[in-house]
Amino acid sequence: MDNFTLRQLRYFEALAQHGHFGRAAEACAISQPALSVQIRELEETLGAALFERNARQVRLTGFGEDVAAKVRDILLSADELADFARLSRDRLTGRLRIGVIPTIAPYLLPTIIGDLTRRYPGLDMRLRETLTPRLIQELAEGRLDTAIVALPVSEPSFTEVPLFSEEFVLVRPSADADKPVPNAETLREMRLLLLEEGHCFRDQALSFCNMNSSLPRELLDGSSLSTLVQMVGAGIGVTLIPEMAVPVETRSASVSLARFDAPRPSRRIGMIWRNTTPLADQLQEVAEVVRQSAETLAGRAAGATART
Amino acid sequence: MDNFTLRQLRYFEALAQHGHFGRAAEACAISQPALSVQIRELEETLGAALFERNARQVRLTGFGEDVAAKVRDILLSADELADFARLSRDRLTGRLRIGVIPTIAPYLLPTIIGDLTRRYPGLDMRLRETLTPRLIQELAEGRLDTAIVALPVSEPSFTEVPLFSEEFVLVRPSADADKPVPNAETLREMRLLLLEEGHCFRDQALSFCNMNSSLPRELLDGSSLSTLVQMVGAGIGVTLIPEMAVPVETRSASVSLARFDAPRPSRRIGMIWRNTTPLADQLQEVAEVVRQSAETLAGRAAGATART
DNA sequence: TTGTTGCAATAACTTAAAACTATGGACAAC
DNA sequence: GTTGTCCATAGTTTTAAGTTATTGCAACAA
Numbered sequence: 001m002d003n004f005t006l007r008q009l010r011y012f013e014a015l016a017q018h019g020h021f022g023r024a025a026e027a028c029a030i031s032q033p034a035l036s037v038q039i040r041e042l043e044e045t046l047g048a049a050l051f052e053r054n055a056r057q058v059r060l061t062g063f064g065e066d067v068a069a070k071v072r073d074i075l076l077s078a079d080e081l082a083d084f085a086r087l088s089r090d091r092l093t094g095r096l097r098i099g100v101i102p103t104i105a106p107y108l109l110p111t112i113i114g115d116l117t118r119r120y121p122g123l124d125m126r127l128r129e130t131l132t133p134r135l136i137q138e139l140a141e142g143r144l145d146t147a148i149v150a151l152p153v154s155e156p157s158f159t160e161v162p163l164f165s166e167e168f169v170l171v172r173p174s175a176d177a178d179k180p181v182p183n184a185e186t187l188r189e190m191r192l193l194l195l196e197e198g199h200c201f202r203d204q205a206l207s208f209c210n211m212n213s214s215l216p217r218e219l220l221d222g223s224s225l226s227t228l229v230q231m232v233g234a235g236i237g238v239t240l241i242p243e244m245a246v247p248v249e250t251r252s253a254s255v256s257l258a259r260f261d262a263p264r265p266s267r268r269i270g271m272i273w274r275n276t277t278p279l280a281d282q283l284q285e286v287a288e289v290v291r292q293s294a295e296t297l298a299g300r301a302a303g304a305t306a307r308t
Numbered sequence: 309m310d311n312f313t314l315r316q317l318r319y320f321e322a323l324a325q326h327g328h329f330g331r332a333a334e335a336c337a338i339s340q341p342a343l344s345v346q347i348r349e350l351e352e353t354l355g356a357a358l359f360e361r362n363a364r365q366v367r368l369t370g371f372g373e374d375v376a377a378k379v380r381d382i383l384l385s386a387d388e389l390a391d392f393a394r395l396s397r398d399r400l401t402g403r404l405r406i407g408v409i410p411t412i413a414p415y416l417l418p419t420i421i422g423d424l425t426r427r428y429p430g431l432d433m434r435l436r437e438t439l440t441p442r443l444i445q446e447l448a449e450g451r452l453d454t455a456i457v458a459l460p461v462s463e464p465s466f467t468e469v470p471l472f473s474e475e476f477v478l479v480r481p482s483a484d485a486d487k488p489v490p491n492a493e494t495l496r497e498m499r500l501l502l503l504e505e506g507h508c509f510r511d512q513a514l515s516f517c518n519m520n521s522s523l524p525r526e527l528l529d530g531s532s533l534s535t536l537v538q539m540v541g542a543g544i545g546v547t548l549i550p551e552m553a554v555p556v557e558t559r560s561a562s563v564s565l566a567r568f569d570a571p572r573p574s575r576r577i578g579m580i581w582r583n584t585t586p587l588a589d590q591l592q593e594v595a596e597v598v599r600q601s602a603e604t605l606a607g608r609a610a611g612a613t614a615r616t
Numbered sequence: 617t618t619g620t621t622g623c624a625a626t627a628a629c630t631t632a633a634a635a636c637t638a639t640g641g642a643c644a645a646c
Numbered sequence: 647g648t649t650g651t652c653c654a655t656a657g658t659t660t661t662a663a664g665t666t667a668t669t670g671c672a673a674c675a676a
Contacts, residue, residue, distance in 0.1 A: 003315075004386075005313060005314055005315070006312075020623085021623070030663090030665090032625095033625075033626075033665080033667095034663065034665075036626085037626090037664090046390075046397075047393055047397035048393065048397055048586070052450070052582070052584050052585055053623090053624065054583075054584040055624095055672040056672085057450075058623095059450045061586055062403040062453070063401075066392065066396075066402055067392070067393070070388065070389045071389065074382060074385045074389065077381055077382045077385060078382055080378065081312075081375065081379065082354075084375070084378065085354035085355055085356065086355065088355075089354075089355035093371075094374055095370040095373075096370070142360065157643095275362075276360050276362040278356070278369055328652085329652070329654095330651090330653085338635070340654095341653085341654075344653065345635090361654095362643090363652075364644075366653085
């Protein structure tokens with residue numbers, strides 16, 4: 001087996017360079033006998049003499065010269081590894097895999113991508129948009145580093161940190177703009193358009209009306225908030241969308257917005273990660289950046305809602 | 309400073325591969341706590357977590373994956389070094405720098421180059437032809453590994469091994485073929501052509517006649533044995549050449565050869581190397597190959613002399 | 617020859633590193 | 647709860663690497 005050590009290779013390089021045991025030892029900050037022993041052991045492991053010692057000088061053998069070239073290569077790679085580690089230390093770097101639910105992703109991502117790359121230059125951000133159960137699964141399997149979802153998730157192996165709350169806004173045809181704002185009960189009488197099954201936002205909306213997802217209802221499910229708003233604009237029914245979606249989704253559709261009276265429906269959005277992730281500290285930082293991005297966005301959204 | 313060890317890198321690779329401390333430790337033939345400690349120390353040296361440990365599995369972090377790639381590279385280079393050493397062990401390999409004096413080189417080299425490359429495939433042989441003093445200097449300085457010269461050299465720092473003796477043959481014009489063979493005294497009366505100063509063979513020839521090199525003589529010095537023989541052919545004088553040169557140098561010239569009566573002039577040819585060279589064992593082997601090459605050559609030379 | 621000097625090797629010993637066994641604590645599964 | 651798996655920690659022993667002191671060899675000057 002080849003059990004020489006990196007230390008021996010460093011000593012070897014020093015001796016090859018200085019051609020003198022005493023000075024090479026000094027350069028390595030060890031005593032001359034220590035160097036002699038390590039060089040001898042390296043020669044024994046390799047099975048051939050690396051140096052020719054004579055009374056006036058220490059010189060590499062032909063074999064030693066060949067070895068020296070390879071040793072330089074190894075030590076260079078080792079130093080590069082150390083450098084790489086030093087540069088990565090205490091810094092969020094390399095790959096960061098973030099999962100986001102579909103009712104957040106289109107509105108929040110454009111902002112946070114910019115904010116995060118600005119905050120962490122050189123970060124290789126990989127984004128995944130899918131439904132909560134899959135995000136949870138991928139996070140548990142280590143295929144994601146973190147996810148932005150609606151809280152609570154209640155997985156004991158995950159840490160949750162709240163980011164913000166967002167209220168739900170009623171979207172109804174422009175014609176209804178002057179009608180009174182319905183409450184949870186009256187909403188149940190209306191034709192409520194919802195996202196298809198699996199979206200957490202669907203359940204959150206239903207829960208506001210105290211309705212059960214699995215009850216037989218006359219339903220028209222949309223695959224995205226955008227679709228739902230278009231359907232409302234066509235006079236097919238009403239829907240709820242999260243506040244954050246308002247500026248994007250109601251820009252071009254002829255619909256009217258209405259805010260509920262208290263208790264207003266809302267949901268809490270947060271970040272989750274594995275309890276065991278070594279990135280916990282850095283993810284706390286990321287959460288803070290996301291929180292601020294969302295705050296900025298909410299300000300704009302509120303403005304948009306007010307104008308409508 | 310970066311003081312991780314190759315051992316830690318090997319353990320790291322095993323753990324990255326197995327994803328399980330117990331099994332990785334087994335693969336490394338150490339106990340599980342030993343592995344845990346070494347991995348922890350590697351992580352401390354690098355300043356960041358390499359693995360995420362949880363109850364069911366051990367998984368590389370993003371940083372760990374980057375490190376794993378670099379570690380593979382380092383370990384590969386280390387293994388290559390070990391392989392290279394193992395292949396070189398006990399085998400004459402790589403560069404071998406041989407010096408030869410000019411009165412031997414043209415006759416011996418063609419044969420021994422062939423014999424040595426046949427005997428040591430992959431040997432990178434580098435030949436140097438020059439006068440003895442320079443060979444000695446270059447050998448002492450480590451710019452040659454060995455030299456083939458006339459013995460004795462009497463350098464206490466060199467080891468000498470005899471290869472063979474060769475007699476000197478008188479070369480005289482064809483017209484003199486039937487004259488009696490001169491002895492040392494009568495030779496002194498003839499016009500003796502010699503190599504220029506610096507060639508050991510010049511001194512060896514002179515010493516046979518009990519003449520001093522520095523004595524004022526009517527001389528015509530040649531720069532090679534070939535030149536001398538041509539001059540003899542032109543009737544300018546007589547010369548001595550070593551037996552080994554006979555087949556090559558007298559092939560085309562119209563000269564006659566004569567062997568002296570006892571005591572015949574001769575010289576001993578041998579190989580020398582630094583006492584301290586680690587190649588001593590291999591050079592002994594080389595000497596044996598050269599000796600046999602010379603023997604073959606001498607047989608042919610004797611045949612040629614007889615025929616003339 | 618005979619010190620003397622410079623330098624690497626060796627010896628004897630100490631300190632540091634790495635291994636072992638035994639045990640503890642977290643967590644998932646039953 | 648209880649059990650089993652698995653990694654971390656503790657305490658101890660073994661091995662590796664370093665120290666100082668000394669020896670031995672070769673070169674050089676007297």
